[in-house]
Amino acid sequence: MPEHAGVNRRGVLAAAATTAAAGAIVPGTAGAAAASPGAAPPPGRPATAQPPGRELRALLKEIDPDRIEEIVRALASFGTRHTLSSQDDPARGIGAARDWIHARMKEYAAASGGRMTVESQSYVQRPASRIPVPTRITNIVATLRGSVAPERVYVVSGHYDSRATDVMDADSDAPGADDDASGVAVVMELARVMARRRTAATIVFAAVAGEEQGLYGARYMAGRFKEAGTDVQAMFTNDIVGSSTADDGTRDPYTVRLFAEGVPTAETEEQAAVRQSVGGENDSPSRQLARFVRDVASNGATGMDIRVVHRRDRYLRGGDHIAFLEQGYPAARFTEPAEDFAHQHQDVRVEGGKQYGDLPEFCDFAYIARVARVNGAVLWTLAQAPGTPTGARILTSELTNSTELVWDRGDEPDLAGYEVVWRETTEPEWTHVIEVGDTTRHTVDLSKDNVFFGVRAVNRAGNRSPVAFPVPSR
Known part of the structure; x- marks a missing residue:
């Protein structure tokens, strides 16, 4: 996936309005099918839930x-x-x-x-x-x-x-x-x-x-x-x-x-x-x-x-x-x-x-x-799972209605990539997950002023790390 692949704001918000309550996974690109890292969580469970393996x-x-x-x-x-x-x-x-x-x-x-x-x-x-x-x-x-x-x-x-x-x-x-x-x-x-x-x-x-x-x-x-x-x-x-x-x-x-x-x-x-x-x-x-x-x-x-x-x-x-x-x-x-x-x-x-x-x-x-x-x-x-991502930042050098996130790549040999998560500021749990691939940079077409973002790592076995909360950086 390109480093600056984005998510369409209107499409994301429309999906959030109709499916967030069911824990839907937000697509990684506009118009794509839902990016599901395994089975979607049942109602009432966070979108970031991980089912136990064998x-x-x-x-x-x-x-x-x-x-x-x-x-x-x-x-x-x-x-x-x-x-x-x-x-x-x-x-x-x-x-x-x-x-x-x-x-x-x-x-x-x-x-x-x-x-x-x-x-x-x-x-x-x-x-x-x-x-x-x-x-x-x-x-x-x-x-x-x-x-x-x-x-x-x-x-x-x-x-x-x-x-x-x-x-x-x-x-x-x-x-x-x-x-x-x-x-x-x-x-x-x-x-x-x-x-x-x-x-x-x-x-x-x-x-x-x-x-x-x-x-x-x-x-x-x-x-x-x-x-x-x-x-x-x-x-x-x-x-x-x-x-x-x-x-x-x-x-x-x-x-x-x-x-x-x-x-x-x-x-x-x-x-x-x-x-x-x-x-x-x-x-x-x-x-x-x-x-x-x-x-x-x-x-x-x-x-x-x-x-x-x-x-x-x-x-x-x-x-x-x-x-x-x-x-x-x-x-x-x-x-x-x-x-x-x-x-x-x-x-x-x-x-x-x-x-x-x-x-x-x-x-x-x-x-x-x-x-x-x-x-x-x-x-x-x-x-x-991989370790919690380090160096997670939201770039704030320009006034925009999109959000650019960067982080450091981990050195785990089985690292598969990363996911960006987000939620409304009044939500206690992460409600949306975006697969972004093996990259250290991603832009989401949502305003950083309105929601909270996070980044987590994924390995080839499908194990996810805890979320890293990004800090602002110019």
Whole structure:
């Protein structure tokens, strides 16, 4: 396709008026048939939706609720996993949990043919908020190295430390089944299933410590990545994903919330000025990541609906994804649809014939398995697709009613080309897709003043990257 191939404005707008609600794909040239990258999405799904392929479906079927239950019960059996609890007791405390996770991850890595390595990422935290004495904090990190683009990294985490009602109580039982053995179980089960497979990019499976005391483990890990210049293109934390039952007894077993920030935590003054001049408050890298999650995981293969929440996290609280946002990495948090505060962060006790505490008995292991499938669909597709396009810009040197987009070409050997996406500024999801071929420049006969544009990469297998939101450039 020629580099300056355009789309007729009148034809596009007419098509939008009659077919946008059905998720129609806009043609790449005026008068052409609809450019369909696979089957058109069903009504109610974004135009950018990606159906799962055969290999992904096979992977998701291997995720086992029984293995997830085994992990949750094993972690709860250590009594407490408080960051300040014993590090050398073989049966109780955070040290025992650390060693158990490390040993199990090593078992998974043994099946990888050398592609997966496991490390204990450890440092001594000096006295600080909620850390009264020097304390060793250890993350267990399993890295599945990509075979095509190993420098491109995707991270999934859960925190294995727990707490009682008193955040400084390192002695009382704090089984932490939902918060957050459930998230660690998601990470470990994905590491088991993916260890035997080859990915194009690198996936990091992390069980981190120090979250309840102040995100210490995650901040150390994110800082290490930043110092090394690691290209972390997405990070997800799974924190409190163990139950679909709210504190009033209502259930929502097929929904998981995904918290994704708008204005980036690490936004510079220059970036803020650009955003304020053109909009894009709903187009941060984390919001594009959230759209990608819905594109690949809101389907029959996962059995789940992803409820995207346009906030960094819940009121008064924060998860390990914040540590990555602080370093400028795209990140988001998975959590259950409604928390049961009667059991969360409660000391284990019986009152009025009722048992309280964050115990495995209050977890829904089939639900955790479905959350793991959501994560699996997202991570697998990210790791097999091209990376998010870089250098995406809208050229603004001239006043015109068309839009010229440019971007940098990726270096993936299986790169097939690119797609331009667009939507009305009031739409939350991308509504139109234009195939533009293997080029780094495209002109659309629509005004950049009226709609939002984006660019995504496509490989020969049909896997699409997350969307890159272009910035103005003269």
